[in-house]
Amino acid sequence: MKRRMTSTAVLGLGAVAALGWAGAAQAEPPADWSAIPTETVTLFYPGQSSYDWLRSSDHKRAFTKVAEGDACASCHEGEEADMGEFIASGERLEPAPIEGKNGSVDLKVQVAYDDENAYFRFRWPTQMDRPGQMHSYIRYDGEGWKFYGGPRSSAEVRSGEEPPLYEDRLAIMVDDGSVPMFAEQGCWLSCHTGMRDMPEEPTRDEIAANPVLGSDGLNKGDIRKYLLSSRTDEEASWDATKTAEEIAEIKAHGGFVDLMQWRAARSAIVDMADDGYVLEYRLSDAGKGPYSWNVDRKTMTPKYMFDASEVGVKAITVDDIGDPSKPYALVREANAAPYDPDAGWKEGDVLPGRLVSRVDAKGSAADNNQVTSEWKEGVWTVVFTRKMNTGHPEDDKILEEGKSYTYGFAVHDDNVTTRFHFVGFPRSIGFGADGDIEATKLP
Numbered sequence: 001m002k003r004r005m006t007s008t009a010v011l012g013l014g015a016v017a018a019l020g021w022a023g024a025a026q027a028e029p030p031a032d033w034s035a036i037p038t039e040t041v042t043l044f045y046p047g048q049s050s051y052d053w054l055r056s057s058d059h060k061r062a063f064t065k066v067a068e069g070d071a072c073a074s075c076h077e078g079e080e081a082d083m084g085e086f087i088a089s090g091e092r093l094e095p096a097p098i099e100g101k102n103g104s105v106d107l108k109v110q111v112a113y114d115d116e117n118a119y120f121r122f123r124w125p126t127q128m129d130r131p132g133q134m135h136s137y138i139r140y141d142g143e144g145w146k147f148y149g150g151p152r153s154s155a156e157v158r159s160g161e162e163p164p165l166y167e168d169r170l171a172i173m174v175d176d177g178s179v180p181m182f183a184e185q186g187c188w189l190s191c192h193t194g195m196r197d198m199p200e201e202p203t204r205d206e207i208a209a210n211p212v213l214g215s216d217g218l219n220k221g222d223i224r225k226y227l228l229s230s231r232t233d234e235e236a237s238w239d240a241t242k243t244a245e246e247i248a249e250i251k252a253h254g255g256f257v258d259l260m261q262w263r264a265a266r267s268a269i270v271d272m273a274d275d276g277y278v279l280e281y282r283l284s285d286a287g288k289g290p291y292s293w294n295v296d297r298k299t300m301t302p303k304y305m306f307d308a309s310e311v312g313v314k315a316i317t318v319d320d321i322g323d324p325s326k327p328y329a330l331v332r333e334a335n336a337a338p339y340d341p342d343a344g345w346k347e348g349d350v351l352p353g354r355l356v357s358r359v360d361a362k363g364s365a366a367d368n369n370q371v372t373s374e375w376k377e378g379v380w381t382v383v384f385t386r387k388m389n390t391g392h393p394e395d396d397k398i399l400e401e402g403k404s405y406t407y408g409f410a411v412h413d414d415n416v417t418t419r420f421h422f423v424g425f426p427r428s429i430g431f432g433a434d435g436d437i438e439a440t441k442l443p
């Protein structure tokens with residue numbers, strides 16, 4: 001397992017490796033990736049190009065074609081970078097552009113597989129000159145802890161009141177042909193009016209009243225990705241939900257999209273990615289993923305601080321943010337100690353508001369536990385091992401040799417969330433089958 005010595009020492013991860021995950025797997029990613037072909041997928045800034053917009057007459061003469069299921073790439077192939085630049089500039093589909101935002105990013109993708117695993121190597125350049133590993137930080141202001149920093153889209157960061165602090169991410173969607181039109185239109189099928197940071201966001205009370213998403217159901221406070229099949233009307237309105245029973249039936253037949261996210265702050269440090277799926281909402285797989293809150297959000301009391309005996313400090317300071325010699329994430333089993341309110345906290349002390357744990361991750365939500373990453377000279381490299389058969393068909397897409405699957409990729413770069421990411425048109429990946437990308441079979 002490739003791992004930077006510095007980060008292992010700084011983060012106190014020697015202890016985690018001793019718990020036995022390093023090298024536990026039998027099948028390994030290719031030792032030499034240079035023998036595996038590289039496909040470049042241009043991801044671009046989509047703004048508010050939702051499902052609804054794509055099917056409206058604003059999408060010029062294309063809207064009937066989109067409704068009929070034509071592939072985005074059939075008209076737009078090769079235009080991604082131009083489209084991204086156009087939208088990021090605020091000329092179209094972006095009412096609140098972020099100053100200096102680039103319009104696209106080239107994601108380099110390599111894929112191999114063996115009987116046990118699929119192996120992906122992803123590389124992309126970042127706009128920042130440091131890895132985006134800071135997320136949900138909390139700062140002591142002399143009296144108590146308050147959230148510190150946020151995504152560039154937030155009002156506080158735009159006004160300069162708070163610094164931009166949000167994690168880098170790589171998101172992967174997968175379908176096996178069960179979701180109609182995913183092969184042609186990919187991620188866009190999951191993007192709708194009413195979602196977070198999209199037009200016409202409903203109020204919390206409106207969501208609370210919805211039988212599936214509200215207080216009698218999933219108890220959500222906002223709307224996130226969902227598929228058309230989970231709604232009853234043609235517009236796939238956020239509130240036109242099918243019943244929980246109907247949705248469960250669709251899920252049992254595999255009518256969901258698998259969604260995995262490598263998170264630079266909340267999963268990378270323990271060599272994991274999270275594991276979820278999209279159907280009536282963006283949901284986690286069963287079990288427990290690699291991260292949770294490190295702060296009681298009602299009382300704003302942290303649960304853990306850094307273990308000074310492991311990493312030399314109980315907290316970092318505002319000035320330490322981005323310093324590679326300082327710890328950036330709290331790992332419960334490696335560098336965390338229970339929070340001590342009497343530890344002499346000073347104004348400007350900073351702790352992560354999230355807690356990461358590999359040991360506590362369980363079940364299908366913990367499937368992606370062989371994901372290594374490195375940021376070097378402005379480029380992320382993520383090597384993502386995913387079991388061909390995770391053993392969890394209820395919320396994962398099971399990969400089989402001789403078949404091809406549709407993949408959608410997205411990258412969150414430079415302190416952003418929601419629509420402010422980069423997304424690509426879908427690609428097919430064949431495992432011993434035809435595809436835009438044909439995975440290399442390893443001996």
Ligand code: HEC
Nearest residue numbers: 049054059060061062065066070071072075083086185188
């Ligand atoms: C039949 C051809 C066709 C298809 C299929 C199609 N589009 Fe378009 N799209 C267009 C045309 C034409 C425009 C308008 C360009 C202009 O206004 O100059 C456009 C504009 C856009 C824009 C606005 C940015 C721009 O450059 O004007 C976005 C975003 C977009 N399309 C996304 C998509 C996505 C996502 C899909 C697949 C779900 C898709 N399109 C499918 C033809 C198509």
